[in-house]
Amino acid sequence: MKHLYPNMAELHAFASSAKHLNFSYAARELGLTPSAVSRQIANLEALFGVKLFAREGRNLSLTRAGQLYHGRVTAPLREIGNASLELLSVREDSDLLTLASVPTFTTKWLVPRLPSFLAAAPNVTLSFRRHLAHGDPFPLGLDAAIRYGDGRWEGLCCDYLDGRTFVPVCSPGFAAKHALRTPADLAAAPRLVHEQAESVWFQWSQAYGVAPMNAFSGPRFEQYAVLIQAAQSGLGVALVPAFLIGVPLGAGALVQPIDAPVDVDDQGHFLCYTPERFDTSTALRKLRDWMLGEFAAARRG
Template sequence: MIKRLPPLNSLRVFESAARHLSFTRAAEELYVTQAAVSHQIKTLEEFLGLKLFKRRNRSLLLTKEGQNYFSDMKDIFSAIQEATDKLLERSEKGALTISLPPSFAIQWLVPRLADFNRQQPDIDVRIKAVDKDEGSLFDDVDVAIYYGKGHWPGLRADKLYQEFLIPLCSPLLLHGEKPLIELSDLAGHTLLHDTSRQEWKQFVKENDISGVNVNHGPIFSHSTMVLQAAAHGQGVALGNNVLAQPELASGRLVAPFDKVLMTDNAFYVVCHEKQADTGRIATFRDWMIARAKQEQEEMLDE
C-alpha cells in the first residue's frame, strides 16, 4: 500500500522557514506572503500531528521534532537539487534541431555556426530548412527562426533583426550603359521580385517614382535567389538588410540609393515558453540574441 506523502509545497515552505528561522525571510525567498507561509506550516503540522516551530521573544525556534525533521529534509532537498543540476547539465549537451527559412540559414546562420561550435562543442546542431513556419513547433524541433510580426501564441519569440528592404544591384549594372543615379533611373531596368511584386509596388509608391513598370520582372520563391540574380546583373532587387549582408560585404552587390522600405516584419528566435531558459535551447537562444545585437551595434559604429 502506497503511503500518503505530506503536502510537498508545505515541505518546501518548511525547509525555507527552518533554514532561515524566519517566516518573513521564507516569504521573501519564495515570493509569497508571510500569511501564506504560516498557512503552509500549519497545514504540515496538522498532517504530521506535531508542532514544528515555537516562538520565543520575537524569535522563531524549531521544536525537537522540527529539528530532527529539518535535518532529514535538508539531505532530501540537497539530493533533489543535485539530481536537478545533473539533469540540466545533461540537457545542455546533445543534439539541437533548428528549423528556419532556407535563405536565413544560408545567408546568416551557416556562416556563423563555427563560432557557436567553438563555444559549445558538446552541442550538435541539426539544421532543418523549411519554406514556411506553421506557427507552432513540432516535436522534432527545439528552436526555430520565424519571419513575421512576432505573434505566435504559446511560443517565446525574441526579436533578432527588424526588416528593411534596400534597392541592390551589381556594380557592373550600377555603372553600365544605363547608370543608376536617380530613383527615376529604375525605369530603365528590370526589377527582381521576392515572392510577389507587392514590395516594389510599395517602394515606388512611397517614393513617388514615375515610369517604373512594377508588373514585369521575374519572381523568385527565395530571397537568396533574388540576391544571386541581382549579383549576376540581371536586374535590381529589394534586398533584406540581413540576408544581403554577405553580398554587400564582398562587393558583389551595392546599394545605389539611400532609400529603404521599412516593413512590419522581423526575424525572431522562437521556442516553447517553458524551455526558453534552460539547457541547450537557452544556450543557443542566448548566443543568437547576443550575436545579432553585437553585429547591429558594430554596424551603427561604422
C-alpha cells in the same frame, strides 16, 4: 490478427533500392551483397503478397504498390534515424538542439558564425531540419526555428532578429547599363520580387515618391538566396534585407546603385520556439542569448 511489421533490414533494403532503382547500388550503400538485398525485398513482397518492384531484364522500377509504400515509409525511417541520434546525444550527456531555418539565413548568416557559438557552448550538438513555410505547423520534435514573415505564429514565442531594413542591390554591370542614379531610375528598371515580401517595392515607391509604378511586376523568387543570385547575374534590381548581403557587397558581386533603404514593419527573420521548450532546453536558451547578442552588437555598429 497477423501484424505486418517488417524488420529494419528489410525496410532499409527497400528504401535504398527504391532510391537507386538498382540492387547493386543499394547493396553498396548498405554494405551488403546484391543477392542479400534481393532476398530482403523478396521477404517484404512475401509478407505483403504484392510485388514492390517490376523487373524487366536489368531494369528495375517501382510498381504502383511500391510507390505507395515508398511514399509512406521514407519519412518514418528518417525520423527513426534522427531519434536514434538524439538518444545517442542524451547518452553522451550532450545538449542536442534541433533547428529549422530558412535557407538564406542559414547560409548567409548562421553558418559563418557557428564556430563562435559552438566555441562558447561546446556541449551543444546542432541538428538541422527542413525549414518551415509560413503556414506549416511547428513539429513536436523541433526545438527552434528561424522563420521569415510577420512574426505572428500562434502558440510560439517569436524573437525579432533582423530583416526589416531593405536596400536595393544589383550587379555592377546592370547598374552601369541602366544608369541607376535616382529613385526614378530604379522605378523604371527591371525589378526582382520576393514572394513573401511582394509589397516591399510598393512601400519603397511610396517612401521615395516614385509612384505610380508597377511595384508588383518582375520575376518572383521564393528564397532570398536565389533572389540575390539573380541580382548578381544581372537580371534586375532586388530589394533585400541589408544584413543578408554584406559578403557579396564586400566582394563587389553586388552594388547598391543608390542609397535608398526602406524600413518595413511587417516582415523580418524571427527565432521561434514554444514556451515549454524554452523552459526545459538549456541549449535553446544558449542559442537565443547568443543570437540576440550578435544582432544587438551589429545594430550598435
